Amino acid sequence: MQIYLPIAGLPVDAFVVVALSIAVGFISGLFGVGGGFLMTPLLIFLGIPPAVAVASVSSQIAASSMTGALAYWRRSAIDFKLSFVLIAGGVAGALLGVMFFNAMQRQGRLDAVIVFSYIFLLGTIGSLMLIESLRAILFSSTKARSQMRTGRDSSIEGLPFKIEFHRSGLYVSVIPLFLLALFIGFAGSLLGVGGGFILVPALIYLFRVPTAIVVGTSLAQQLITMIAATLLHAATNHSVDILLALILILGGTFGAQFGARAQVKMRAEYFRLLLGLLVFGVAVRFAGDVLIAPEDPFQASRTDVGR
Numbered sequence: 001m002q003i004y005l006p007i008a009g010l011p012v013d014a015f016v017v018v019a020l021s022i023a024v025g026f027i028s029g030l031f032g033v034g035g036g037f038l039m040t041p042l043l044i045f046l047g048i049p050p051a052v053a054v055a056s057v058s059s060q061i062a063a064s065s066m067t068g069a070l071a072y073w074r075r076s077a078i079d080f081k082l083s084f085v086l087i088a089g090g091v092a093g094a095l096l097g098v099m100f101f102n103a104m105q106r107q108g109r110l111d112a113v114i115v116f117s118y119i120f121l122l123g124t125i126g127s128l129m130l131i132e133s134l135r136a137i138l139f140s141s142t143k144a145r146s147q148m149r150t151g152r153d154s155s156i157e158g159l160p161f162k163i164e165f166h167r168s169g170l171y172v173s174v175i176p177l178f179l180l181a182l183f184i185g186f187a188g189s190l191l192g193v194g195g196g197f198i199l200v201p202a203l204i205y206l207f208r209v210p211t212a213i214v215v216g217t218s219l220a221q222q223l224i225t226m227i228a229a230t231l232l233h234a235a236t237n238h239s240v241d242i243l244l245a246l247i248l249i250l251g252g253t254f255g256a257q258f259g260a261r262a263q264v265k266m267r268a269e270y271f272r273l274l275l276g277l278l279v280f281g282v283a284v285r286f287a288g289d290v291l292i293a294p295e296d297p298f299q300a301s302r303t304d305v306g307r
Contacts, residue, residue: 007240014247017046063252073220094188097229098189098237123283167213168209170207
């Protein structure tokens with residue numbers, strides 16, 4: 001069934017978009033991360049303009065983050081003080097990202113910037129995930145785990161402007177937290193990704209935020225940052241396609257329920273390995289489109305005029 005997307009300016013098969021959104025929602029529920037890093041590339045592969053894909057997926061990420069954040073709030077599993085610092089950095093990053101987005105769009109370079117940014121970001125993150133998950137599988141014994149680093153990164157210990165975050169048990173400078181959120185907000189508004197697959201590991205491994213707190217805190221930051229990004233995109237470049245966003249929200253929410261149920265049946269190490277392969281595969285797909293020349297770049301056809 002074909003539907004016309006008014007902002008994207010093209011017809012798409014509604015069943016294909018729904019199926020993709022359910023699949024990405026399933027993956028999001030399975031791995032516990034936002035699906036923007038998959039949904040945005042898939043929409044681009046379908047022919048939807050990158051600007052519309054990025055802006056519309058931002059609204060879908062905000063909606064999915066709201067349901068998750070509410071669930072963690074009910075369980076008192078959010079550090080609101082830490083979330084406030086992350087939200088401040090994320091909103092500032094989103095503003096900078098949308099400004100950069102609009103500047104590249106005016107210069108006609110936005111599509112190239114988005115594609116190459118995805119290749120770099122997903123290629124790097126996917127490679128790190130693969131390495132870490134393979135190490136976890138190969139060295140999964142108790143002895144090997146005990147040899148893993150457990151202290152906080154020493155490079156951030158001496159920084160000024162330290163604040164105590166009682167809920168997370170932290171006493172750390174707000175500078176690295178703000179800069180981390182700034183980068184994630186910038187990348188989120190530019191590429192249509194929530195950034196949870198970057199923020200959650202960073203908070204766990206760099207700042208030692210308890211795992212019981214980190215997901216809810218990340219979702220709260222994601223919620224406000226993506227709302228800001230969506231509003232900024234809608235107000236400045238009018239690239240949010242409401243019809244597309246609604247389809248993505250409905251399909252993603254439905255698929256996430258089944259993904260969450262399937263999560264208990266797999267080991268955590270294999271979760272990370274599959275997610276790493278998925279992320280790296282999307283980066284390879286983008287790189288293939290850029291590096292592999294089309295089989296028939298030029299075509300000639302006869303057109304009869306004036307008959």
